[in-house]
Amino acid sequence: MVCRVSGILLAVASAAAVGGCGGEGGPTSPPPPGPPPPPPGPTIGASLNLRPGEVHVLSERDAIRAFEIQGAAEGREYQVIVMSASLSEGRTTPLRVRARADDVSPNVVPNARTNRSGRDAAIPPARGLAGELRPDRDWHLRQMIETERELRRLRARPAEGIGRASRGLAAAVSDVPRVGDTLTVRSAIVPGGGVQCTANTPIKSTVRTVGEHFIIVEDDRLAGRFTEEDYADLDRELDEFIAPVSHEYFGEPDDLDGNQRVIAFFTGEVNRLSEPESGSVVIGFHWIGNLFERENCPASNEAEIVWLIGPDPDAEFGIEIGVDFVKRVARSLVAHEYQHLLNASQRLGGQRGQDTWGNADLWINEGLSHVAEEVTGFYRQGLRVRGNYGYTELIAGDPDLVAFRDFFEGNLENAREYLSATTEFNPLALNNNTLDFATRGWGYVFVRWFGDRYGPAGPGGIVAGSGEAALYRELAVGGPGYLFGYENFLRAAEVVAGETTTWGDVLAEHFAASAADDAHEALPDGAQFSTWNWPRLWEELRTAGVRGLTGGDPLRRRIIQMGAGVSSTDEFDLGSSTARYYHLRAAGGHPSMIVETTIASGGNVPNSAEARIIVVRTR
Template sequence: MATPNVRAVRGGLSLLLAATLACGDGSTGPQPVASVDVSPTAITLAAGQTTSLAGTPRDGTGNALTDRDVTWTSGAPSIASVDSSGAVSGLSAGTATITATAEGVNGSAAVTVLPPRVASILVAPVNVSILPGDTLRLAATAQDAQSNVLTGPVFAWGSDNVSVATVDATGLVTGRTPGAATLYATSSGVSGSVDAVVVDPNAPRILAVTPAELVEGQPATLRGRNFHPVAATNVVTIDGVRATVSAATDSTLAISVPALNCRPRHLADISVTVTGASGRFGHPARPATSFQLAIGQMALLQTPSAYCLQFAATTTDEQYVFGVQSIAESSSSLSSVQVVSDADDGVSAATPPATLPVAAPATDSPTEELPFALAWRAREAEAMRREIESLRDMPRPVTRPALAPPALIPGNVTVGTQVTLRYPNLDFNNTCSNYVEIQGTVRFVSVSGIWVSDNANPTDSYSTADYQALGNKFETDIYSNQTRYFGLPDDADGNGRVVMVVTKEVNDDQIGGIVPSANLFPRSRCPGSNEGEYFFMFAADPTGVHQLGPVSLDTALGVAPAIIGHELVHNIHLSRRFAAGHAFWDSWSHEGQATLGEEVLGHALNTGRGPGQNYGWSIVRNTPVTADRAWYYDNIRPLFLYFGWSPASGYDPTAPGSTKRQNAPEACTWLDTPSGANAGSCSNRGSLVYGVTWSFLRWLSDHYGPTFPGGESEMHKRWIDGPLVGFTSIEALVGQPIEELLAHWAASLYLDDRVSGLDPLLTLPSYDLVNIESNVVPEARLTPRARGFADFAQSLQVRGGSSAYFLVSGANRPSTAIRMRSATGGFLDPSVQVWVVRTR
């Protein structure tokens, strides 16, 4: 389909070129520069600010000459400078003329530079502790945004509690009565302040502290007056946290500095209380250690009291990505989290402005907008989950009971035989008791499969030749590959075959296919059972007679191999686990492995394809065409939904008009279907249990499959045949804690191919996620919250299995502490962990 479009474009370009050559433009050579426009013609900025000018050379008729060089000069370089691109920087107060020159012709702009703006005010001393009637002189210093001292500002002084302390126009403080007051200096609308304490003469009073900086966990000494000689009678707090007093006199206290709730280097508030009377003092304090991590490595924090990143001050430009991750296995688990950054300089970092349109609160897009492959997946997972839940607690023996021979459809059945089968009524959870009888005809029989068509299917559905083609494809390609990789299905009915039933009932349920778990049980206990290995799939329906809508024959035949490959994997793991007496898996295990089966089949059917090849967008999208279909596209696409993509229409991640869901991916989960308590903000979240889970299993297979005895396929066979379920089964399979596995996988979704020198576990070797991301709209990309090393606070909720992503970076970093706490400020539940990777 691509070739006609290319030819049409080339033809259009040829006609345009021919027209240009034939008509000409009447020119006889390059036009001279007649004028130079400078835009804007006048600018005003403050010293320390930068803005840009644009210079445009024009010919005598006013046409822009875009191929001419422009040079820039400043008439007063001490006031305003200009670089080669026209960027103007204000240096000092005054005016300057900026000139743009092209071929000797000038244009200019007038620049007015205002005095530097006051950005902050520092008031000293920081400790104001005086007696009633005493005085103390304060000093104020104004700084610009770059922390340069400004010499011109005039300050207005004030007190918020004049009954305690007053301050005159020169900054002289007078103590009035015992109590606390805030004293402030203001200039140009900016204020700075200190806290003042007017102390009771008989109250404890701190006069000095050693060492020069308090260090968490280290000893310190307070010197002053009116302390109690009995250590336990003195209550000492630092920033409100109780400190241990080990020794005391009436003028000295020996203390141990407590942990200060993840604060950077800062001015700590020290308080001493003796029999109800208190004295306060400000003194520098810092953490005992700082966070250290090599570029490309991960640190995993798993003790809630230690969820604190202490970054020491540095001039180096550093960058870290971190995730606050729920390791709860329940999709209904929702942890409320606060991420708070506290910088030594106290500069507040504004949240970066939104550059994407914000989507409305989560509501699933209309079903008709979903592409067929995604639509049937979401509904199939929902139907299987509800059915399995109804069967999960049904009493059954340790191993599969023998089913009464002969099989409902014996292995020696012939084409044309009429059969009666039972299809689950998916309007009900209990499919043992609720089913629909189908009258069908055997259409094709092979060594491993039997094909049956519903006699009530649309008349323009599959032909005899189509059934033969599907049957041969199943026998030679699909069955052989999937059983080689995942193992053989159990043969409960002894016919040696899997029965595939093409029925309009699947269309009416608006799915692509389904493997009813009821078929695992004997009819004596589950009347809806067909007592064997069956799956049901949709029928071609060109005129849209049934609820799935029009499905052309070409579309049906095109997607059939992927659906068959997917459902066959369900047959394999459901039947093998049931036969061994193992518990049913959860939805994410079922659908994740079956979706992996589609990828495995795509590898097998296309020469040269396989895991670990770092496939980018061209392979995923199959453009240009290099395979029989885009086998991996519908595995990748749910990741975009997980990352917050809300498509406008058509579910094309390259098309404009999309919006970005808020709080994705952390408010979404891949552990269950929507009715299984999977709420959250993601669009069409029913597909997450397929694609997102597939990415976890693909990551797991990439990293642990090559060294697993027997390789990747043996690893998946072992998983199927193991007795455990859920996260515990994954831990037992690869011998690693699920906390570490989830952390490395989650980090790889953002870091893969983005940073050189990464720990290999932080990559997804089979796919180039950065290349894939670069080919889709920004709304479909995983976008961490970008922050600087400065003050910020973010409240969020994290659902089971998911991470909230943050990217913090910057040079000239002040001492900065980032803490992760509960919504009330306490420690988080142990089901939440924090992973950190240094990327620069």
């Protein structure tokens, strides 16, 4: 229940000083006026006394300016989240948040702890994929943006498939190639780490396996580094796990070259994209240029291809890459990049026009690809979605942590990067300077929660637990209008879940879930994740000593002990569609706490910020 307290006008009575006769010296001068009374504090716009598990969202200006958490005789805990629902690209608003006990003057503002950028010192850097080479943080994301710019500049047209004379790679072999057939694959990779339509370097290659859904092709310069058994094992993984899950969750690919399959291409050219001294490595990608006509993009193969790093123990192509490393990353990499391919193939195949594709929702595309890794891992391990998992369930039956490293570890590292810096990442202002693991982390955490929240209930399909696959298929394509961004999410929620909502309401639930997941049994479903039990997962990772994930809960939130005389002030920049987190707690009884949110200069938060404050009682 929310109580609203109206403003109270304090009248100060003033009496005139009347001078008396002071003797022979005549009348005395009046005493000097005293100091003016201090100005009153801000009007309390809302007074909250929540039940455990209750969530309340404040959006009115007076309530955002100042609200009260009522005092109590027993210990309580609250999550307070200051968020923006703005959709303005790149908008930031400098804010000041002050939490004070009601016995502290509202007119004395202590020095603020300002933290407008940078990670908390207590959070160590991520260690990189599987404890070895660190994937390049931003190469693929940056390349996706640069490729789109190039294709639009060249006015390239999406390829139309086997009806054309070119017929892509199938022109060199039968429609469905056989093991041992040779191919010449066009490479768009250029020196210096770029990918361009004008590169067009031929690579002589050989077909190693032909499965039901994939063809594995090997750069001839890599011959002998993988055994036939290695390729057969990977082919089985692709056909039994990756393809069925991906098709159910994200749709079917086009078939530009008429071979009825997708090519997984191992080549040393991918290795050349990494700088030897950087400590990071590009492990693979899907290049959308292969889905465009060769007339305007000469390097296009007019075929569906996933490009994969090759084993290179002697560093012939630049960086020493072990065979075991490639075998380990290949499965999850194909799952990740295959979603990108399905996404692009369906969007381009629908209207054969450039208005259906692009990187306006790059973070959504990345989020879907990380969910592709996750659900493939669930299917392989016999797990379902909405299992409220911790680390214990993930490694059951996986004593060597093979599946954990392949399908889950990278996602958790990305989530950690985002959660440790939630206000420093703006999903609406992505550019070449802001693409890193936080982009992937935000995309993964949000898209996973969205599936938990809006995926239909039911037994599920290939991956049991819910009917969320229908929701993800809608997101991958964007519906009949090929929507992007927040409009894509809102449409999918309405079409699949039957719920009409707003972006601000969706974000408010998501931010509440990020702060309060599994904190209390009475929390509403929307304020929790159902696939992950995040508090237990982070704690079990910490106690298990999983390198790079030993810091416990990574969500950056300021802890404020509620008590007499307490006053805490924080200044930060709030970006569009981001949030700042606070944890107010008291072991025993505590006074009322006043939380004030203003711009840094002390004025009201502007309407353009579309600010909301979420309050969740968790104990």
